[in-house]
Amino acid sequence: MSVPTRTLNDGRAIPGVGFGTYPLTGDDGIAAVVSALEVGYRLLDTAVNYENEREVGEAIRRSGVPRDELFVTSKLPGRHHGYDDAVASVHASLERLGLDHLDLHLIHWPNPSVDKYVEAWRALVDLREQGLVRSIGVSNFTEAHLERIIAETGVTPAVNQVELHPYFPQRELRAVHERLGIQTESWSPLGKRQAPFTEPPVAAAAEKYGVTPGQVILRWQLQLGSVPIPKSATVERQRANLDLLSFDLTGDETEAITALGRADGRLFDGDPDTHEEM
Numbered sequence: 001m002s003v004p005t006r007t008l009n010d011g012r013a014i015p016g017v018g019f020g021t022y023p024l025t026g027d028d029g030i031a032a033v034v035s036a037l038e039v040g041y042r043l044l045d046t047a048v049n050y051e052n053e054r055e056v057g058e059a060i061r062r063s064g065v066p067r068d069e070l071f072v073t074s075k076l077p078g079r080h081h082g083y084d085d086a087v088a089s090v091h092a093s094l095e096r097l098g099l100d101h102l103d104l105h106l107i108h109w110p111n112p113s114v115d116k117y118v119e120a121w122r123a124l125v126d127l128r129e130q131g132l133v134r135s136i137g138v139s140n141f142t143e144a145h146l147e148r149i150i151a152e153t154g155v156t157p158a159v160n161q162v163e164l165h166p167y168f169p170q171r172e173l174r175a176v177h178e179r180l181g182i183q184t185e186s187w188s189p190l191g192k193r194q195a196p197f198t199e200p201p202v203a204a205a206a207e208k209y210g211v212t213p214g215q216v217i218l219r220w221q222l223q224l225g226s227v228p229i230p231k232s233a234t235v236e237r238q239r240a241n242l243d244l245l246s247f248d249l250t251g252d253e254t255e256a257i258t259a260l261g262r263a264d265g266r267l268f269d270g271d272p273d274t275h276e277e278m
């Protein structure tokens with residue numbers, strides 16, 4: 001089972017659904033990532049701050065999936081935003097993963113109070129030129145952060161990975177991404193701690209199409225044009241979260257799920273203008 005790829009603004013293909021790896025660590029973490037690869041995931045989402053790049057690399061080797069079939073993403077932490085720190089950080093990520101390149105590297109959070117995300121972006125641009133990172137992007141960037149790095153470097157991120165689930169559907173930011181040619185990627189795509197599985201539009205669609213509420217939400221993500229990266233340590237859920245092509249939500253069903261969005265819909269205090277994560 002697999003979901004078609006999408007094409008990024010740099011011409012590269014990204015799998016339509018990815019596998020989130022936070023907080024999978026240790027032997028159980030390796031086993032969960034191996035299982036995800038066996039089930040058919042090809043996009044793996046890790047980060048320096050997840051402290052599991054070694055486990056992800058080990059899972060890749062144990063799975064036997066050829067490297068060129070995989071799309072491995074990692075993320076630069078706030079404490080590495082200085083140019084030289086960012087370069088060293090990417091080399092260290094590659095070392096821990098046991099890989100010679102990343103398919104996508106993201107600035108994890110803008111950390112505006114530090115005000116070095118433009119410098120970090122310049123480093124990623126250079127690392128892409130050197131071939132260590134194939135595509136470059138950002139995470140948790142607002143319209144203003146996006147406009148600034150584009151204005152100051154002339155390089156548009158391929159991806160912005162942001163909080164996106166039915167209680168926080170990111171209507172305005174998705175429109176910004178469309179205008180700028182940036183692929184939206186959804187973190188906590190199922191809503192994690194506040195999964196909206198029993199909300200009427202989700203439950204009704206699950207009943208109608210004979211699928212799970214999780215599948216309805218992930219199908220909604222695909223129909224919004226985003227790339228969701230659900231995490232599951234359970235093989236049945238890993239499989240279900242990739243099995244999204246047997247049904248199609250109507251426009252009204254999609255809109256009803258989007259209408260679950262609310263002003264206080266964030267999962268935690270993760271406003272990128274104020275949230276600091278080093």
Ligand SMILES: NC(=O)C1=CN([C@@H]2O[C@H](COP(=O)(O)OP(=O)(O)OC[C@H]3O[C@@H](n4cnc5c(N)ncnc54)[C@H](OP(=O)(O)O)[C@@H]3O)[C@@H](O)[C@H]2O)C=CC1
Nearest residue numbers: 020021022045187188189190191192214230231232233237
């Ligand atoms: N860039 C950023 O700042 C951030 C990035 N991320 C990334 O996004 C990924 C996914 O986000 P995450 O926060 O884990 O949230 P998700 O929305 O993916 O939810 C994961 C939770 O939902 C459960 N679950 C998974 N599938 C189903 C299903 N079909 N039905 C019911 N429950 C299900 C999982 O449990 P179980 O494992 O038991 O199946 C787990 O508890 C992370 O792993 C990470 O890679 C996350 C937060 C911030």
Ligand SMILES: O=C(O)C(=O)[C@@H](O)[C@H](O)C(=O)CO
Nearest residue numbers: 022047049108187268270277
């Ligand atoms: O998972 C991520 O990528 C994060 O940035 C998390 O640390 C997230 O900020 C979180 O879960 C905070 O509780």
